[in-house]
Structure formats: structure tokens, C-alpha cells
Amino acid sequence: MRRRVRPGIALVTLVLGGCSIQNYQSIYGNAAAEAQQFNALFIIFLVICAIMYVLVIGFLIAGIVRRSRAEPANVVEDGRHHETNPLLRPGLIGWGALIGTGLVALAIASFFADRSMANAAAHEKLAIDITANQWWWDVTYNSADVSKSLRTANELHLPVGVPVRIRLHSNDVIHSFWVPSLAGKQDLIPGRDNDITIMPTKVGIYRGQCAEFCGTQHAKMALVVNVDSYGDFIKWWRHQLQDAPTPTTPLAMSGYQYVTTHQCSLCHNIAGTPASATVGPDLTHLASRRSIAAGALPMSKGNLYGWVEDPQSIKPGAKMPTIGLEPKELHAVVAYLETLK
Amino acid sequence: MIPVRFTDDVADLPTHKFGPSSLTWWGIISFMIVEGAFFMLAFAAYFFLMGHEQGWPPEARKAPDLLAGTLFTIVILLSEIVNTSIKKAVHERDIPAVRRLMGVMVAIGVILLIIRGFEFNSLNVRWTDDAYSSIIWALLLLHTTHILTDWFDTLVLWALIQTRLGYEGRRQVDVDENCLYWRYVWLLWIPVYLMIYWIPRL
Amino acid sequence: MSSRFRANLTIIAAAGLVLSACDREERHSRSKPIGETVPAGQSPDTIYPGSGTPPPLDARAKLYDNNAPAIAEGQRLYMQMNCVGCHFHGGGGMGPPLMDDEWRYGGRIDQIAATIAEGRPNGMPAWRGKLTDDQIWQLAAYVRTLSGQPSKDAVASRSEEMSNTTPQTLTPREPTKTSDTAEQ
């Protein structure tokens, strides 16, 4: 039976996928209460579906094997095609009942999973706003004290064990917020306010990605989620609230000059500098993030060079234009950006 | 080829009948189902958009003026008298009466189209103003296309019925089904009328 | 068969329409090689009152004029760079209106691009160095559509926002006057 082999291969991928990838962006991540609920429910569904599948294939094989039986059959050639085997009618009723029961069981299971997710959602302790843009994520941490509110981009930090409500908005088209290791997805729709509640249970770094087709660079619209211990999270928050440091080296200083007086400042905000536009991602603590351009590149000096020099070859169609910096300017700008820890 | 055994002789069957026996009737009914689905979904879209709003029309726009729309409604409802007479006449095969009455229907169609022009003028909004304006324009336009197509259909049939073919049974079936369709057109108008003119006033 | 002949003609006409649409759709994610900049001063920012021959059209004009993706990007920039602040949605306020057919500094796309890049007296800032050349041309392409100059096929009828103007696709098209000497 050759068909046995393929599920085998697939099973290997499953195991590989489940273990070696460290749950970075995977439904097996189990890093939040919601994802755990999903996995428990998924296994129930898989088992019941597998049973049904085996029954169908069993019946099929029985039918194929039975064709070479010796006794007359209910077929045209034997002149008996108006008769029916007495087993079939009860079989049909039984089969219908079995499907019905299975579906009821599955519906009940999903009902309870959904209830417990809804209950968790009722106890949120922290609210975050995420606004999607073509093709990056604008993240705002709100606090009753406005001076403690903070804006960042493409990176989300969550404290472990705290239910967080994430409010979802869109500035342009429909996007979908999805961090598979943590929870299911929810769309960000212009003119509507959606939200999703997540309670992370495992410290770690996870990757999320836009899951609704949103235009040219839909594929490169990712975000990184850091689930920190509560202490680390508070520490991170405090750090993010600080203004950008003043550059110390002459090179960085000339980069600062360029960034705040030329093209960059028209779209980007760097707290504590004249650059205060909100069109593009906030750059105040750019160098502290793990990725560039919504997950298009990992953060590194070399990648910063590449991105600033020619974003359009890395993420064609992205809204950041290729400026055509002179080498001198490029060195300076990258040197400055690197100081934005 | 399998040998054949002859049973019924169908040579004396007619080639036309009024109503569900004829293919034309099924064609018209199918068309009505398709159009009906289209209208129902447009109505659903209307109520879907309305469901979001605090007020309807939103932003305290002025609801459409009633005069032209109400006049249109009265005329189209009265036209059913003529329509029923055509149906009756054609079933009695009274061709001169059919010719006469269909002429009246063509004239009524022209009057309706003229009133419809004033209706567009009395909506008090342009379709570019907001979604409310867009949907009432769409509903009115959609219904206008039906008036227009059925009027044209009546016109062509009227011309055809002037000839000797007026006495041909299958043409009479066409006239009959055209009357059926006209009933559908004015029936559709009633919800459209309410949605354009009255629901914004509630 | 005359009817078939007529049918063929209509197909050809339709095909022609479609063909003419092709280059309007081309997306230029990067319009020129890195490092190349426009030498300042060569831009056609001279005023041509009535007579006088304007210089030949900048070669880049055809990349942007009537190009749908460029116009759309220009529209986005128009909002984001707050052109609305002075010009409103083309109706004019602190700055001159953009939706009429009068152009103080020329209504050709390269002239508008020059106006944006270099700035003009009485408040129009220079955007060279703030925006890339690509963006300036995109803005110019959009600004030109406000007056209904380019073909309407490339223009968006509306944007996803509050709007209190009629769709650009429905506004009547007006002939260009390259300048308005009366106001100078």
C-alpha cells in the first residue's frame, strides 16, 4: 500500500515541525491559554475524524474485496438488480446516526472550548492598540497616565500570565492579526473595532504574520512578539518611555542631522528629536528591536545598511522610498540609527 | 440501435398552451427568480447599511420628496387594470382588443419613465454623497432598468402583434407572459417605494 | 456578412481600448537607479506667459503622467504630507486652488514637479530633499488629476475617507492654460 508511506512522511514533518522549530511561528506553539485550548480541541477533532475516515475506507475496501464473491449478486447480469441486501438499510440508518452523534460531540466540544476562551477574555488586565498599515504594525501601549503611554512598531511585548486585550484597527485595507503560537486570528478592518484577548503562558519569542491578503507585500508583514516575565516587561516599558539618546560620535551626529532634516523625518517619529511624523513606524528604539521593516530582515548593522540604502529591492512596493543616499550620508544615518537602542 | 416499439401518437398535441405548460412561462419564471434574488440581496444590503446607523438617512439628510414617487406608485398600480384586461383579452383571443390595450400599456410605460425622471430629481441626494445615497440611487436605478426593459419588450411585442402573427398562438403566449412579468415589475416596486420614500421618514 | 463585419470592428475597438490602458498600469517600485539625482536648475520652472515656447517635456513625465499606481501614491502623499493644510482637497485656501485650470507656474507635470521640488514665493515650501524625486513626481501626477487634466481612466473615483467633493472621474475636463498672467 503506497498510501501508507505518504502520511508517514507527513508525520515526520509534523514531528520535525513540532520540535525543532521552537514554536517560533507554529500552531503547536502552545504559548498561551488560547493556543492550548486550540490544541486540546484539535486533538479531539482529529481522533473522531480519523475514526470516521477509517470506517469509510474500511467499507470501500470491503466493497472492492467482495466483488469476486462466487454467489449471485444483486446486479444486472444476474438479473437481480431490483433487490437489495437486507443489511444495507439498517446500515444506512446506523451510519446516519453515527455521523449525527459525532457531529453533536464535536459541536459540544467546540462550544466548551469557545466558552472558556470567552471567559478568559472577560478578565483582561492590559490593553494594547494595534493599527495595521500597508505593510507594518503600529503598536500603542495605553496607560491612564498619558506620559506612560508608548508607541512602537512591529514588535509586541507581553507580560507572561497576564490576560491582554489587543484592540485592532486598520488605517487602510483589511489585515489579520495572527500569532499562531499564542492564539487564533482576528481581522483588522477599517471603520470597525475588533479585539482579541491573549493570555501568554510561556516566556519566549514568537512570530506573527498578517493573515489576510492586504496587497503587494502581504507576505512581508510580520511582527515579533516577546513574552517576558512581568519584571522584564516593566523594565522594557520603562526603557521604551525614554527619549532617544543624543548621539555621541561625530558620525552619528551627522546622521542625526540628516535624519531630522531630510526625508526620514517626514514620515518617522524619533522621540526627543524634531522628527515627529506619524506616517511611518516609530524609530525611537529601533535598534532594540529584533527585526527591520515588519520582519523583512533580522536586525543587524549590515541589514540596516541594506534597508536604508534600497528598501525597494528588499520589499518591493513598500511605502518607504529608495532615497539614493550618498555613501557618506548612508554611513552617518546607519551609525545614528544604531544608537537608537 | 435497439428495435423500437411504438406507443403513443403525439401528432395531435397542441404546440402552445398558456401558463406552466409552455417553456416561455418557465423562462419568465426563471428570470424572475434571478431578478428576485438580485433585488432581495439589494434590499439586504440596504438594511445592512441601515443597521449601522443611528439615524436613517444618516447625518440628518433630507428624505426624498414624496410627490413624484407616490404619483409613480399610483400610476403603476392602476396600470394593472389595463394589464389584467390584456391578459383576459388574450386568453379570449380577442386580438383587436389586445392590440388596443397594449398600445395603452406602451403609453403608460412612457408616462412612468417620465415620472421616474422626476423621481431621480426628488431624492435630495447625489449618489456620491454617502452610502445611503448610493443605495437608494442603486435601488431606483435597478427598478428603472426593469421598467425600461419591460416597456421595450411590450413595444416590440405590440409591433409584432399588429401583423398577422397576432393570431399565432405562440405569440399570444408571449403576450400573456409579458403581462405576468409586468405584475412582477410593479410588485417589486412596492418594497422599493417603501424603502426609498418611507423608511427614511420613520 | 455585414453583421459579422460590424462585430469584428467592435472587437477591434474594444481591444484598442484595452491596449491603450496597458502602460497606465505599470508599477514602478523604483523609478531610477540608486544615486542618480536631478541636477537642480534644469527643471522647467520658468514662466511662459501666453507666447513663448516651453522647453521639451521632461522624459520622466510619461512614467508618471496618467500612471494609475503613481497617481494613487501621490494621493496618499498629498494626505500624509498635509498638502490639504493649505490647498484643501484641491479647492484652495491658504494656498491656491488646484482643481481649476489656472496654473501660475505651469500646468505640465514637470512644471508642477518643479514647483513642488523648488517651492514658490508666498508660502509654498521646497520639498527637494524632504521627498524623493520619485515621490515629488507622484505628487505632481496626482495634483494634475485634481483639475481633471489627465485621462480619467487612471484616476480613482474616490478614496476611503470622508469626502465632500464630487468624484474626479465625474468632474468635467478642462483645457490647460499653462499660466495665469493676470494674477502675476
Added chain:
Amino acid sequence: MTDAVRRSNALKSRRAAEAERRDIEEDDKRLAAERKKIARDGPKLTGAKLEARLLRTWQRPPGIIGWLATVDHKEIGRRYIITALSFLALAGVLALLMRTQLARPDNNMIGASRYNELFTMHGSTMMFLFAVPVMEGVGVFIIPLMLGTRSTAFPRLNAFSYFMYLFGGLLLWGAFALNIGPDIGWFAYTPLSGPQFSPGKRADIWAQMITFTEVAAISAAIVIVATILKARAPGMTLARMPLFAWTMLVVGIMVMLAMPAVALASSMLISDRLVGTHFYNAYEHGDALLWQHLFWFFGHPEVYIIFLPATGFMSTMVETFSRRPIFAYPIVVLALISTGILAFGLWVHHMFATGLPRVGYSFYTAASMTVAIPTGLQIFCWLATMWDGRPRFQVPMLYVVAFIVTFVIGGLSGVIIASVPLDLQLHDTYFIVAHFHYVLIGGAVFPLLGVLTFWYPKMTGRMMDEALGKISFWMVFLGFQLAFFPMHFSGLLGMPRRVYTYPAGLGLELPNLLSSIGAFVVGAAVLLFVINGIKSLYIGALAPDDPWGGSTLEWATSSPPPPYNFAHVPVVESKTPMWDQQGEMPVITGLRVDEKETLLTTVVAAAPDLREPVPEPSLWPFIAAIAIGVVFITSIFSPWSLTIGLVPCAIALTAWFWPKEIKRNPEPVIT
């Protein structure tokens, strides 16, 4: 006007009317006499003589004009099938390009915008230009033969529908070739497809392609439904109707109810884009989700519109090759009807992630799952038929087995994603891609390939090569599993749909590579199938009338059937007339042979009801399709084309309807 003049005028007109009436009465007498002389089939006119006369009457004129003017459902059906298969091939090539791009992570072979065009074209072509038309094409070809009638209802509408479909397809692919193909996905969600985020004409071309194919599909559905209801052979009551006819009846009605939704949605989209309406503009009281509701109100039934005809293929092939009538016929019919009804209640399950009210979740889950019941029962009936019969495993039957093995996986993964909590994770991932390819390829394309092999002799008069058929079967079956089974895992590992590339290191490399290899195996298999089809057309074994021992009436006529389908219209006395005829086919007599004529029967009992004149070939459907096509295409550019273009459309449609000569015949003739 004086009274006297008025009175004399009235008198004059009364006299004229009187004269005309006398004239007509005389004419009636003459016509009644002539009527007696009309030649009809019957014991006196049968065999070769009858066939020669019928052929003369039913044959279409030769040449290109005749080709364009034909109203023969067999020709139109064949064209539909061939055109749809060509689109399948084109969309398949796009799939291979996409799989090449996705074979490796961070691949840059095809750019982002081009890739977006590719999957948009692939999806749109497969759904609108392949799946629905091919099912309707098979229906148009085979249904009249199965029902034992000489022609479809509304044959000219049928011809019109094909041309509309063809023009829609040419519009989409022409635009793609000219680099203005759509890039918004086959679902074209607003506001991405709206005026601001889809500049240019790409989205309009998509939307007008929809309009073309909607008109075509609805026209074909009307033809099919009216044929099934009114043109069945006498004696073929609804309870004796072949199951494929039942599926096409249900599908036809579904098309009529579902397709207007997308036509409405795309009209609104076009008007948003062209004349600045605000249906989908959230900032002017519109709503982007309105699109999704309308689209999926069509989109969900669409899946069943594709799948149900395939169940009809299944029933036909299972019955024939198991040598036993289908088990529990009434259950299968009820299952079909309930699937058709349920399909309209499920559209929300494409929108679970849009933020629906949470209280509804369990209801949506349960409602979405119920559709598994009728489908499960149908599968049982097929398996029971095989089990109780004596199946023969010729190529079509292999596809039946492939259907069961594959489709059931897709159906079960469908149950999984019917659950809202599970779907929130799996929605818009490759798990869904795997699911619907299992359902649509396993559930519709496999039976289609089987049934094309099955009806190939009826279409061409020759048999397809069995050995080649078996090779391509195994390749397509195994290649399919290799291509799509790993996609379940790509999805679970976090790969969203519609991405042109994915980063290395997420564990997606292996499943994607396997999928790409599998895709090429499937491509090769389909190529082999096509080669087999072309080869057999020229050197295949000549087919007898009934090569498979089928049970339904299409096997009672020659392969391929003559233009008039049946020399004598058969009378049906059971569900499986060919198995119960005992060497003699009961037929009716008395249809005209000098003019095209067919028999209409009553809707339920199929008692003879009317003799229906069948239209002669005409160029007007073609011309009308062109006139309407020009309006559709030019309306992309200007709203005025709708008003100006109305005139040629009205002329063409009037000419289509208008009789060629104003003369009364002994019996009506449609020229």
C-alpha cells in the same frame, strides 16, 4: 373631430377588423388542410428513411457561419468543455509557476506583484472559467441525451451563454497578457479592491469578467433547469429521473439564486470605482464587510455548485460500474436537495475572523457541520451500491475510488474548520488551501476526469486509451496527495495563504518542496490525460452505442449522437431504462420531420404535453453576446457606455426574437 367623422372612422375600423377576422378564419381552414400533409415519424416513417429526413432538417449549415450560429446542445456542450479545459490548463500552468516560486524559502524568482496576479488569476480562472462552466458544459451536453429529448429548452440562449462565457474568459486572459490582469485575489475584498488601493483598471477587469461569467452561468442554468423540468422523455417521472439530472436541477436553481449576489457585489464595486458611490467606504457610512457578506453568500453555494454535479457523476459511474442501480435513490435525492438548501445558510463560516458576535459562534459551528450529514449519507449510498454490486475497475471507476479516498479527507478537514475556535487558527492558512483542494480536486476534478473518460465515446465516437488512462490516473492521484497533503502541515506550521515567499527557519521548507514536486507530477498527469484525449480522437477504438453497459438513455442512441439525438423519442418505464428494456425500446410517434420539433412533457408525471418547435440556427445570439460584451468592457472606462451601448444590445435582442417572415405556417416554425 365631428361626431359624424368619428362614427364613420369607428365603422371603418370595425369593418377592417371584420375583414381581417374573415381572412384569418379562411387562413385557418387552409392551414388545417396543410397540417394533414406534414410528414411525421411513426411506423410508416422509420429506419434509414426517417434518419435521412431528420438529418436534413436538424443539420446546421456548414462553415464558419454555421459554426457560430449552431444551437445544437452537443456542439455547445463540447465547446464549453473544451474551453473550460483550456482554462484549466492555463490556470494549472500558473499553479506550477507559483509552486516553483514557493519551492524554496526567500525565493525571488517571481516578484511580489506578479505572484499576486498569479494567484488571483489561478483562483478566478479555476472558479469562474473552469469549474462552473465545465460542469454546466457537461450538463448541457449530456442532460438532453439522458432525458431522451431532441433539444434543450431555449437553444439560442444556450449558444448565447457560451459566447458570453468565452468573451469573459478572453477578457480576463487578454488583460493578463497585456499586464493589466487583476491582482486582488479571487475574492477581491474591499477596500483593497476599491478605488484607492487598486489604482488602474485591474480590479474592474476582474469585476467585469465576473459579470460575463455570471450572465453565462445563469443563462446556462435556465436552459438546464427548463430542459429538466419540461423536456424529459414521456414516462420519466421525477422519481425516475437519473441522479445526474437531479443534481443539475438543484445546481441550476442554486446558480439562479447565488450568482446574483456576486453580480450585485461586483456591480457595486464597479460603481464605487467608476462613479464614486460609497457602498464599501466605511468613512461615508458604507461598510467593507458588506462585500464579504454578498461575496460569500455567493461563494459558499459556489462550492456546492461545483461539487454537486460531481456527485451526479459519481452516482452515474458507481451505478454503471457496480452493475446495480444506486442504493437508496430517494435518500440521495433528499441529500442533494438538503445540501443545496444548507449551502445558503453557511456563508458566515468564511468570515469567522472578522469579529462576529461571539454569542453566535456555537450556532455557526453547528450549522456549518450539519452539511456533513447529507454528504456522509450520499457517500454511504455509493459505497453500499459498490458493496452490493459487482464493481468493475475500469478507468472511470478508479476515479470513483480516488474520489472517496480523497474527498473524505477534505470533508473531514471541513468539519474541523467548521468549528469556530479551530477555524480562528486555521483560517487563511495553507491548511485551508489543502482543505479546499481536497474538496474541489478530490471532490470535483477526479469525478470530472472519470466522467470525461466515461462519456468520451458519446462525445467523439471513440474510446479513450485504457492503459494511458490508468497511468495518468495513478499519476494524478499520487501526485495530488504529494502536492496537497503536506499543505496541511505548512498551515499548521504557520504559513498564511497568498504569500509570495516565506522565511527560512520556520520548518516550512520540506512541506513546500514536497508540494512543489507533487504539483509537477499532477501537471504531467493532466498533460498525459490531454494527450490521451487527443490521441484517442484520431486513433482510438471506435465506440459502440453502449460501451460500458450504462443504464440511462444516452446509451440508447449512437456514439456520437446524430443532431436530432433520437430518431424516435423513447418512453421511460423505470429508473434504469437501458437495463429494463428487454430488447425493445418503447417510443412515441407523431413528431414532425420536416421542421425541428421536440416533445414537452408535464413537470412531475412527464406525460406528453406539447409539441415544441425548436429554433433554427441563428447568428443573433452571437451578435447579441458581442453587443453586450462591448457594453461590459467599455463600461470599465465610462459609465456612458451603459446608456449608449444599450441601443445595439436592444437591436440585437429584438432581431433575435423577431420572426424572419411575417407569415402564418400550418404549425409554428422558429427561424
